[in-house]
Amino acid sequence: MLGLCDAMNHLDALENESVYIFREAFNRLDKIAMLWSIGKDSNVMLWLARKAFFGHVPFPVLHVDTSYKIPEMIEFRDRMAKEWNLNLVVGQNRQALAAGMSPDQGRVNCCSALKTEGLKDLVAQGGYTGIFAGIRRDEEGTRAKERVFSPRNESAEWDFKDQPPEFWNQYKTDFAPGTHLRIHPLLAWTELDVWRYIQRENIPMVSLYYAKNGKRYRSLGCAPCTGSIDSQAANVAEIIAELESTNTSERAGRAQDKESEDAFERLRAQGYM
Amino acid sequence: MEANRSPLKIVIVGHVDHGKSTLVGRILHETKALPDGKVDYLKAVCERRGMPFEWAFVMDALQAERDQGITIDTAQIRFKTDLRPYVIIDAPGHKEFLKNMVSGAAAAEAAVLVVDAQEGVREQSRRHGYLLHLLGLTQVMVAINKMDLVGYDQDRYQQVAAEITDYLGSLGITPAFIVPVSGRQGDCIAAASAAMPWYQGPTLVEGLDRFTASQPPVGQPLRLPVQDVYKFDARRIVAGRIETGRLQVGDSLVFSPSGKSARVSGIESWPSRDVQSAEAGQSVGITLDEHIFVERGDVAHLASQPPHVVNRFRAHVFWLGRQPLLAGNQYKLKINTGSHQVRVETIERIVDVETLSNHQAAQVERNGVAEVILRSRTPIPLDAFADNQLTGRFVLVDGFDTAGGGVISRDGLAAARSAPRSTNITEVSHTASMQTRWQMNGHKGGVIWLTGLSGAGKSTIAMELERRLVRKGWQAFVLDGDNVRAGLCSDLGFAPDDRRENIRRVGEVAHLLTQAGLIAITAFISPYREDRENVRAMGPDVFHEVFVQAPLSTCEQRDPKGLYRKARAGEIPDFTGIHAPYEDPRAPELIIDTDTMSVDEAAEAIFGYVVECFQIKA
Ligand SMILES: Nc1nc2c(ncn2[C@@H]2O[C@H](COP(=O)(O)OP(=O)(O)O)[C@@H](O)[C@H]2O)c(=O)[nH]1
Numbered sequence: 077m078l079g080l081c082d083a084m085n086h087l088d089a090l091e092n093e094s095v096y097i098f099r100e101a102f103n104r105l106d107k108i109a110m111l112w113s114i115g116k117d118s119n120v121m122l123w124l125a126r127k128a129f130f131g132h133v134p135f136p137v138l139h140v141d142t143s144y145k146i147p148e149m150i151e152f153r154d155r156m157a158k159e160w161n162l163n164l165v166v167g168q169n170r171q172a173l174a175a176g177m178s179p180d181q182g183r184v185n186c187c188s189a190l191k192t193e194g195l196k197d198l199v200a201q202g203g204y205t206g207i208f209a210g211i212r213r214d215e216e217g218t219r220a221k222e223r224v225f226s227p228r229n230e231s232a233e234w235d236f237k238d239q240p241p242e243f244w245n246q247y248k249t250d251f252a253p254g255t256h257l258r259i260h261p262l263l264a265w266t267e268l269d270v271w272r273y274i275q276r277e278n279i280p281m282v283s284l285y286y287a288k289n290g291k292r293y294r295s296l297g298c299a300p301c302t303g304s305i306d307s308q309a310a311n312v313a314e315i316i317a318e319l320e321s322t323n324t325s326e327r328a329g330r331a332q333d334k335e336s337e338d339a340f341e342r343l344r345a346q347g348y349m
Numbered sequence: 350m351e352a353n354r355s356p357l358k359i360v361i362v363g364h365v366d367h368g369k370s371t372l373v374g375r376i377l378h379e380t381k382a383l384p385d386g387k388v389d390y391l392k393a394v395c396e397r398r399g400m401p402f403e404w405a406f407v408m409d410a411l412q413a414e415r416d417q418g419i420t421i422d423t424a425q426i427r428f429k430t431d432l433r434p435y436v437i438i439d440a441p442g443h444k445e446f447l448k449n450m451v452s453g454a455a456a457a458e459a460a461v462l463v464v465d466a467q468e469g470v471r472e473q474s475r476r477h478g479y480l481l482h483l484l485g486l487t488q489v490m491v492a493i494n495k496m497d498l499v500g501y502d503q504d505r506y507q508q509v510a511a512e513i514t515d516y517l518g519s520l521g522i523t524p525a526f527i528v529p530v531s532g533r534q535g536d537c538i539a540a541a542s543a544a545m546p547w548y549q550g551p552t553l554v555e556g557l558d559r560f561t562a563s564q565p566p567v568g569q570p571l572r573l574p575v576q577d578v579y580k581f582d583a584r585r586i587v588a589g590r591i592e593t594g595r596l597q598v599g600d601s602l603v604f605s606p607s608g609k610s611a612r613v614s615g616i617e618s619w620p621s622r623d624v625q626s627a628e629a630g631q632s633v634g635i636t637l638d639e640h641i642f643v644e645r646g647d648v649a650h651l652a653s654q655p656p657h658v659v660n661r662f663r664a665h666v667f668w669l670g671r672q673p674l675l676a677g678n679q680y681k682l683k684i685n686t687g688s689h690q691v692r693v694e695t696i697e698r699i700v701d702v703e704t705l706s707n708h709q710a711a712q713v714e715r716n717g718v719a720e721v722i723l724r725s726r727t728p729i730p731l732d733a734f735a736d737n738q739l740t741g742r743f744v745l746v747d748g749f750d751t752a753g754g755g756v757i758s759r760d761g762l763a764a765a766r767s768a769p770r771s772t773n774i775t776e777v778s779h780t781a782s783m784q785t786r787w788q789m790n791g792h793k794g795g796v797i798w799l800t801g802l803s804g805a806g807k808s809t810i811a812m813e814l815e816r817r818l819v820r821k822g823w824q825a826f827v828l829d830g831d832n833v834r835a836g837l838c839s840d841l842g843f844a845p846d847d848r849r850e851n852i853r854r855v856g857e858v859a860h861l862l863t864q865a866g867l868i869a870i871t872a873f874i875s876p877y878r879e880d881r882e883n884v885r886a887m888g889p890d891v892f893h894e895v896f897v898q899a900p901l902s903t904c905e906q907r908d909p910k911g912l913y914r915k916a917r918a919g920e921i922p923d924f925t926g927i928h929a930p931y932e933d934p935r936a937p938e939l940i941i942d943t944d945t946m947s948v949d950e951a952a953e954a955i956f957g958y959v960v961e962c963f964q965i966k967a
Contacts (some may be wrong), residue, residue, distance in 0.1 A: 095632040243455035
């Protein structure tokens with residue numbers, strides 16, 4: 077006789093928690109959607125949604141196309157969307173692009189215009205009251221202060237200094253009209269957890285994560301701003317081994333985080349996931 | 350160390366400035382969770398700025414995100430020992446909020462209570478100790494910090510140890526270890542201290558390693574709160590997380606509070622596998638062999654081990670809200686997946702966490718702890734916290750915010766359980782709840798029971814009230830004495846027994862209308878207090894007694910139907926006010942004095958009252 081999982085291990089515990097969060101949001105909120113960055117975290121998030129809803133993803137999946145994404149990511153997106161039967165909604169801040177927005181105008185400005193504004197438009201068009209985002213607490217300091225159900229005000233801003241209490245799995249599902257929620261099913265996961273889960277579940281990933289010619293991407297963003305790292309890890313098992321022995325953060329390769337000490341906090345407070 | 354091991358969740362609490370952040374910085378350093386050069390770098394920064402180095406800066410530095418090279422933070426700090434990984438949840442910064450302490454401690458498996466050796470036990474040491482007890486956290490270690498300031502003195506250690514042991518002991522907590530440490534100097538954090546040869550116990554880190562990780566409560570009675578019901582691919586799947594216990598395909602489940610039951614016909618999974626059983630901690634989806642009505646908030650269990658199903662219970666609450674908790678106030682209570690409107694019936698006592706003494710008060714201030722009695726309009730399936738931590742706790746929402754938490758007392762629950770449960774009554778339940786009807790109508794249902802002498806103005810006021818409510822778009826209907834006596838009660842006369850039966854029937858009809866979502870307005874003399882109280886008892890929450898009052902002389906003067914004249918003439922026997930008594934209501938919800946009010950004024954007053962009571966508040 078087979079149990080749902082024989083002894084609950086760490087990954088099972090994380091998975092069950094995330095499934096619970098998905099189901100809470102699906103039940104409590106009227107209009108929800110998921111942000112899909114095509115990166116490993118959002119792919120894991122999609123996988124967990126299918127666990128929660130028995131193979132279905134019963135809400136739209138939003139992708140903000142900055143036009144600077146690496147082509148392989150777009151190819152992967154369209155292939156998986158078809159295979160997994162996703163309701164994919166792609167948005168783009170055409171106005172800013174037409175006006176010539178690019179990282180040359182300052183990386184933080186570029187992110188703010190193309191990602192943050194692009195996303196705000198998508199959310200406004202869809203009238204969503206809840207958006208799933210695949211952030212994790214271990215990514216960097218600001219995200220550590222996040223809640224699982226995190227309110228945003230009308231202009232999508234986040235007040236990281238005054239977070240509502242969140243305990244006993246009772247999430248904030250009541251909020252004033254005009255505000256909406258970010259829901260973070262992966263908040264408790266670490267980068268290593270994500271890769272171990274990818275390995276266990278055999279979740280498809282963009283090949284950019286796997287080392288070619290001594291280089292691989294640890295985190296995926298836009299082509300101009302995402303650097304690759306030196307690595308020989310050419311498959312999931314090797315990435316796990318590599319992570320088990322490193323101590324630098326995955327966002328180390330991202331340029332916009334470095335621009336100023338509080339750049340990330342600023343982007344985040346503005347609504348960049 | 351096993352790769353798949355879950356980190357042990359610990360919380361570090363204690364009075365402000367007793368050294369929590371310093372200890373965390375030290376622990377990270379001693380367990381090599383910080384990258385090489387980190388501490389040297391911070392020391393250099395301090396020197397450059399001309400300030401003394403503090404171990405707490407390690408946390409500040411991480412918090413301020415000065416360093417991109419490390420992936421730890423203040424809300425979830427990770428480190429590991431040879432035994433296992435750890436995560437410190439929500440380690441508080443310098444400015445401390447109980448809100449954060451509670452958010453952290455509620456998820457923790459073990460706690461370290463930090464007490465300053467020099468200052469001894471202080472207000473927050475006690476408050477935090479009390480909350481650990483309230484939250485059911487029993488694995489507690491005490492760190493007596495700043496031993497360097499007291500010359501590593503064993504006597505001082507013993508004094509402070511006795512003080513905190515006393516306090517915790519009175520709460521029923523026995524600390525596992527009381528470790529003398531110096532966060533600043535690094536004594537007894539990960540290695541034994543040469544300065545304190547008199548101390549033979551474990552170091553702080555060794556103490557942590559001796560705590561046990563909490564296990565999913567599979568051995569307890571099954572509790573599966575329903576989170577949602579899905580219809581996917583023609584399957585109807587009941588989804589939820591098993592909080593405690595386990596279930597198997599073929600088990601017969603009862604869903605409280607409805608009491609409906611069905612067998613588990615399958616445990617669904619994706620990717621699809623053949624699953625026969627599931628247990629505590631798992632978010633499952635099950636299919637049932639019968640199509641019974643099940644909804645979010647129901648709790649599935651085995652018939653032999655039911656939860657309590659109650660409308661009223663006693664609890665200890667801790668309050669985090671900006672506005673104080675007030676007796677009489679309404680809050681939204683969330684327990685597992687259920688949510689209920691509750692009223693604070695009484696604040697029994699406020700707990701003074703300093704002295705553990707109690708006092709009375711009409712409100713609970715922010716950061717306060719109190720014992721309260723809560724009353725709900727809807728039945729709540731629950732357990733006492735002492736029996737089941739996961740189904741015995743709840744949060745209170747005030748407006749849009751979580752404003753407090755509470756744990757349910759055993760007191761009073763036992764009586765509720767021994768009360769006969771209505772297992773043999775096979776009333777057919779409606780699948781649309783009263784709440785749903787109320788929501789559809791835009792108002793609540795209930796009974797407006799007008800009572801008073803003949804000629805006091807009941808019928809006129811009732812009809813005018815009905816007209817106004819209907820015009821407002823509300824569902825209201827008048828049951829009038831004369832109309833009813835023509836049909837429903839045509840077999841009854843005016844003798845006391847007949848009057849009683851008349852009122853009973855009208856009461857039943859009024860309550861049926863209420864269940865249909867309507868506002869039933871009745872206009873009956875209903876002279877006997879006891880009869881009216883019997884009607885009230887059919888549904889005390891929805892019954893509103895309105896005394897339409899006018900002196901007998903006024904009524905007799907009005908005599909709209911000429912009845913007083915006939916009664917005086919002896920043509921009507923048993924006429925209320927003349928030969929039969931009228932018993933005034935003792936505590937009516939509303940009094941309308943028609944001697945001084947016009948019909949319009951009277952209708953306006955009662956209309957205002959009804960709108961106030963029956964509208965659905967956002
Ligand atoms: N002498 C001495 N001072 C300490 C020790 N631990 C902490 N402190 C000091 O006590 C003050 C408050 O410490 P901090 O860790 O910020 O306390 P928190 O508010 O509990 O986090 C700081 O000035 C620390 O340097 C200790 O073991 N010995």
